[in-house]
Amino acid sequence: MGYPGKVTLCEVVTRDGFQTAPEVYSVDEKLKIIDMIVDAGVKAVEVGAFSTYETMNKMKDTDEVFKRLTQIPGVEYRALVYLPDDVRRAAQSGCKKVKINVSASERHNQSGAGRSPLDSMKEFAACGQIARDHQMQIAGSISLPFASQWEGVIPFHFIKEIVEAFIDAGASQISLSDSAGLGNPRLIYSRVMKLRELFPDVDWMLHMHNTRGMGLVNVEAAMRAGIDKIDTSLAGLGGCPYIKGATGNISTEDTFFMLGCMGIETGIDFQKIMAAGEYIENLVKGDGTDSYQQRLRHLSKQ
Numbered sequence: 001m002g003y004p005g006k007v008t009l010c011e012v013v014t015r016d017g018f019q020t021a022p023e024v025y026s027v028d029e030k031l032k033i034i035d036m037i038v039d040a041g042v043k044a045v046e047v048g049a050f051s052t053y054e055t056m057n058k059m060k061d062t063d064e065v066f067k068r069l070t071q072i073p074g075v076e077y078r079a080l081v082y083l084p085d086d087v088r089r090a091a092q093s094g095c096k097k098v099k100i101n102v103s104a105s106e107r108h109n110q111s112g113a114g115r116s117p118l119d120s121m122k123e124f125a126a127c128g129q130i131a132r133d134h135q136m137q138i139a140g141s142i143s144l145p146f147a148s149q150w151e152g153v154i155p156f157h158f159i160k161e162i163v164e165a166f167i168d169a170g171a172s173q174i175s176l177s178d179s180a181g182l183g184n185p186r187l188i189y190s191r192v193m194k195l196r197e198l199f200p201d202v203d204w205m206l207h208m209h210n211t212r213g214m215g216l217v218n219v220e221a222a223m224r225a226g227i228d229k230i231d232t233s234l235a236g237l238g239g240c241p242y243i244k245g246a247t248g249n250i251s252t253e254d255t256f257f258m259l260g261c262m263g264i265e266t267g268i269d270f271q272k273i274m275a276a277g278e279y280i281e282n283l284v285k286g287d288g289t290d291s292y293q294q295r296l297r298h299l300s301k302q
Contacts, residue, residue: 004228006265009252010044010205011037013280014065015080016249017237019049019058022287027064029283034065036279037234038075040272046099046231049080050089053112055241066093078139082113084126091134099175100127100166101141104158105148108179111242117158121165128169139173140166141207146191147182149243156191163199173203175231178218179240181211181247185221192225207231208250209240210290215250216258223264230255234277236290251291253277 014030034045047069048062062079071077071094078097081087090098102120103109109117131138142162147153166174176192196204206222206229208215219230232255238248253274259266274297281289
């Protein structure tokens with residue numbers, strides 16, 4: 001397949017970025033950053049997470065963020081959830097789209113959710129029903145759908161089983177989240193192509209971490225396989241709390257630059273997104289950031 005003419009970048013810095021950041025940042029700070037992101041032209045934002053899991057403690061104010069957030073028409077504001085109670089909290093806070101997460105890795109899911117992936121999947125139907133009762137959109141998210149440092153390459157038949165469970169729960173959009181950064185272009189291309197063939201009505205998203213420096217090349221492979229929705233994080237901030245040594249998502253600035261060089265439209269203003277990334281870098285004092293474009297900006301000022 002050829003490359004898409006347009007790609008939607010979803011900014012996840014206030015969720016994935018901040019969940020492992022060195023400090024807990026205020027609601028006002030998060031609202032300011034979301035405003036900067038949207039002003040730069042980003043059309044999808046993962047605002048935070050509704051979860052009682054200990055490692056998601058830095059997301060505990062997501063309710064207040066959504067209650068105070070001015071949601072601009074045409075922009076998607078979503079939140080990560082795991083359990084039916086998370087969906088209820090999201091609905092009460094004014095969130096209009098939830099992304100239900102499970103890991104395809106037994107060890108990874110046990111680390112985060114304290115249960116097996118199969119047990120987590122049993123909650124999908126209730127999550128979907130609550131979302132429908134509140135006229136909320138539903139997306140699914142599969143962590144480690146390609147490979148894990150514990151199990152190696154994840155069997156495709158299990159990914160298929162998870163996708164079917166998400167569809168049964170009402171999800172029409174599913175994210176493939178390489179939280180460990182163990183995907184490679186051949187595996188990602190072949191797996192995405194097979195999933196698109198089996199589930200042609202699903203709207204697929206990609207969520208890449210750059211732990212092993214493979215993030216952008218894996219994005220290229222996924223785009224060749226037909227994916228046109230990609231999660232990114234300002235300044236490359238973030239990381240999975242359940243995977244030792246995991247770094248942040250691919251940098252929004254670097255992904256934007258690569259897509260621009262390829263002639264792929266994003267609708268984002270480069271100067272504004274660079275300014276937002278610089279703001280994040282200053283906020284966290286550079287801790288956990290990783291962006292070539294921001295490094296070049298520093299060099300140009302010397």
